[in-house]
Each structure stands twice: as C-alpha cells, then as structure tokens.
Amino acid sequence: MSKNVPIPFRFLLDPVHFLALGLGSGMPRFAPGTWGTLMALVLFVLAYRFFGVISWYWLSLIVIVGAVLGVYLCGKAARDLGVHDHGGIVWDEFIGFWLCLIGIPPGWYWLLAAFVLFRIFDILKPAPIKWADQKVHGGLGIMLDDLIAGAYVLVILHAAKWALGA
DSSP states (O other), X not given: OOTTOOOOGGGGGSHHHHHHTGGGTTOOSSSHHHHHHHHHHHHHHHHHHHXXXXXXXXXXXXXXXXXXXXXXXXXXXXXXHTSTTOTTOOHHHHHHHHHHTTTOOSSHHHHHHHHHHHXXXXXXXXXXXXXXXXXXXXXXXXXXXXXXXXXXXXXXXXXXXXXXXX
16 A cells, blocks of 8 residues: 555544644645654744753653654554555654754754755665665654664764854
C-alpha cells in the first residue's frame, strides 16, 4: 500500500493517532513531513515565548521521552493504517527536529537553518539514514531515521556555532 493513502478524519479522534499525526499536521497529502516539521517549529517557538529559553537539559529530556513514546505512537498508527511509515505519521519529525535544536543559540536564523537542514537530510536520506529507513521496521524504524537526521543537523549546527563563536 502507498505511503500516502488518504487518512480518514475520524482517525484523528484517537489520541494516539492524533499525536502520531502531529496534531493533524501530517494530514495534508502534499509534503506531510514538511508540514509536520513546521508544526514542530511552531510548537518550539510557542514554548520559547511562553517559558523563555528552553535549556538543553529540558529539551534533551523531551526528546528522549518523545522518542521512546514515539516508537509506540508511530508503530500503532502504522499498524492501524496498514502502511509502514505512512507519510502522515509525523511525530518522528517532531522529535527529530527538536533533537537538532538542543543547545543552539536563540535566533530566527538558527531555527531557519535547523528547519532547512533537517528537511534536506530527511528527504535525501544520506547513509545511515537511508539504511535505517529501509531496514529497521515498526515504530523504531519510523523514529530512527528522523533521529539520525536530527543528529546530523545537531552536529552541523554546533560546528557552525563553534566556528562563528556564537
């Protein structure tokens, strides 16, 4: 079955599906991963505005808990949809994107760089992202490729931060 079959709206009524589909941001059939990453960015900015600076400790904790929870959420949603890693399942984008934000300096240009780089790595899937996407199945497989993409971007952003003295 295609990774982009239509998802009935009633699917969002289940809290597990609602979270796995990124609060509904994965519902568009065109570029659901980008919409999911955009929703993750919006949630991060709202949390930043509400709580102030989000420490690397708290964001790391959110990513760890979210990744563990995501194995279940994404696995169940995929089973219920009958499609492994359906495009609409974007909880993995949330967590992968938030991973790449750990410890970056505040500023819209850092967020923009994180967004663009994360989407590039998630779409192009250089090794070992492609391997994880193709060989690891279930909820773990759905989560793992985005966690690796987020780790790539995290390293790049921290190298840029170091090089710029930020």
